[in-house]
Amino acid sequence: MSQGRTPPQDIQAEQAVIGSCLIDPDKVTELAAMLAPDDFSEDKHQVIWATMLAMHDDRTPIDAVTLPKALTEKGHLERAGGLSHVVTVARSVPTAAHAMHYARQVKEASVRRRLIREAALISSMAHDSTVELEALADEAERRILGASSLSAFDPGPRPIGPVAAAHWRELYDARDRRELVGLPTGFAALDGKLVGLQPGDLTVLAARTSLGKTSLALAIARTVAARQVPVVLFSLEMSARQIAERLISMGAEINMRDVRARRLTDERWEAGTLAIAEFGATPLWVDDRRGQSTHSIVSKARRVKGVGLVVIDYLGLIRDPEQRGETRAQHVGQQVKRIRDMAGNLGCPVLLLCQLNREPEGRADKKPQLSDVRESGDIEQDADNVLLLWHDPKHVGLNKVTVIVAKQRNGPTGEVCIEWEPEFVRFRTDNIQTPRKPELFGGREERRSRHFD
Missing domain, CATH: 1.10.860.10 (DNAb Helicase; Chain A)
Known part of the structure; x- marks a missing residue:
């Protein structure tokens, strides 16, 4: 050999x-x-x-x-x-x-x-x-x-009794702790629908361009990582620096334009430093290499010890070689199946972002539907949950976004509203504390050393 x-x-x-x-x-x-x-x-x-x-x-x-x-x-x-x-x-x-x-x-x-x-x-x-x-x-x-x-040894079929008993014990223990069985999203109303993100589930988050997919995904990732649960984010569109800027703006409540323009007071520089210390102490990992394949994503996710949540932003930017005679819909369908299998094999939830097609633009209220998920019916078929973002015309000027639970394999569908804060490019979560208001630094040299040590 x-x-x-x-x-x-x-x-x-x-x-x-x-x-x-x-x-x-x-x-x-x-x-x-x-x-x-x-x-x-x-x-x-x-x-x-x-x-x-x-x-x-x-x-x-x-x-x-x-x-x-x-x-x-x-x-x-x-x-x-x-x-x-x-x-x-x-x-x-x-x-x-x-x-x-x-x-x-x-x-x-x-x-x-x-x-x-x-x-x-x-x-x-x-x-x-x-x-x-x-x-x-x-x-x-x-x-x-x-x-x-x-x-890996495949044990094959198992008696259902021990499986049911173990799961029932998990539910009972979570009841005593008044906790969700799954991972919290950070939005009480959404968790009320989903009962948290469940192990092994593939959740698809879809919206038209620039409606807040990445911001919502980051809010969920921050919430999970704040519980010291390892999260890996595959950002195929935004660089790690851009992700960092958003996290600083979200955590320190600094206007995103001011962050990018570096027009910040001493107080805001201090707030940014504290925000970095806060999310930097959590197990949140970012991979920003563009053009990755599903095989690469699966391999890297497996290497993160104890990974509890995988976020992929977004499906349309994953690059896998197409097979001869394969249609685009079939190609995307195979990608989704590999990602779904990863969720099951890792035993953790996977949040997969994707684009909606243009159909909502032709409707008077622009409300998306499950059939609007772009390119492949396999997405809606293979996903355990499908969440659609919608700017309801009734909420114009109110900074509210509707999350439509268009599919939930093991629960009800419906709609929940969450609050959008455009100046911080974030959705306001219910269970992440805003950093305390910092005191001003002492002198210029002290500021420099504390910002960048």
């Missing part, structure tokens, strides 16, 4: 898996979701395991007598090493008690072999100067992630 070196393998573990299943055929049911025939390194063991899986599917009894017979009927007995090898394998272990341990050893060796194969292919691609660097990096990441994900 690589420069004459023996590829990773564990022949004894392979024999022990098969031997355990011949002693206790119920072990086939337990291991079928974990081990495929090509997880075995030796061809004869691949043939034997494939035959045992087929017998299991056909509900044919599996033992040291029926297995050789099935191999003979399929014409595979010689390829499986003959009757003598089947007998040897059947006697390889005295008990089936450690079948799972042996299976994990077989799986680990299998994943290592696949990683070696993928690494060789990546090396070959890297030597090809016609392959663009960005495409190479994305393909390498996809292949390595695909191979390494095989090491």
Whole structure:
């Protein structure tokens, strides 16, 4: 496989898996979701395991007598090493008690072999100067992630009773603490609808351009991070500095125009410094590399230890190579599915921002609908929640924005109003304290050292 070196393998573990299943055929049911025939390194063991899986599917009894017979009927007995090898394998272990341990050893060796194969292919691609660097990096990441994900054990179907009991306990404990089961958004009315952002849920936040998607996402991210829950924000449109400016304006209540123009009094400089200290002490991470692929986003999110919320701003700027013959709607649909899978695999909520199409502009009240989510019906189908922002004509001059809960898989739809503060480019949250009014700095040198130390 690589420069004459023996590829990773564990022949004894392979024999022990098969031997355990011949002693206790119920072990086939337990291991079928974990081990495929090509997880075995030796061809004869691949043939034997494939035959045992087929017998299991056909509900044919599996033992040291029926297995050789099935191999003979399929014409595979010689390829499986003959009757003598089947007998040897059947006697390889005295008990089936450690079948799972042996299976994990077989799986680990299998994943290592696949990683070696993928690494060789990546090396070959890297030597090809016609392959663009960005495409190479994305393909390498996809292949390595695909191979390494095989090491995770899929337990398959589980009894529902223990799952229900554990979840019921979580609900009961949250009741005692008077807390949401999910993560708070920072808006009591919205949390009343959603009961917080739930683990594994994909929530889509959609609006027309410049209606406050990013500001609302930042407000939610600040709220969650303030609870010391790690949040990672993938900002594909705004730079980290622009995000920082918004957070300073939001946290210190400084007019955004004054921040960018640097027209600030000593008091406002102090307020900005305190705001930075406040949100800088929270686990809020920002990745502002543009043109990222979904594979890159998934990989980076996985590397954030204990990540509790992932925010992606926004879907239309994710760059994945399109497959031949694939429509734009199909392409976007596949992106959404990968992001939804990430939410489930990480066990944390994902907030995905996206644009609405132009249909609301043709309506008298410009009210968006679920069908206005741009480019793919898979967005509304795969999302657990869909939130739409709307400037209701009835609220003109009142600085209020309506959040339409257009879809909620496990709860009611409806509308809530939140307060918009344009000078701070923020929505006013209910549970983040405004920084205390700071005192003026002493002298110029003290100001400089305290601003930028």
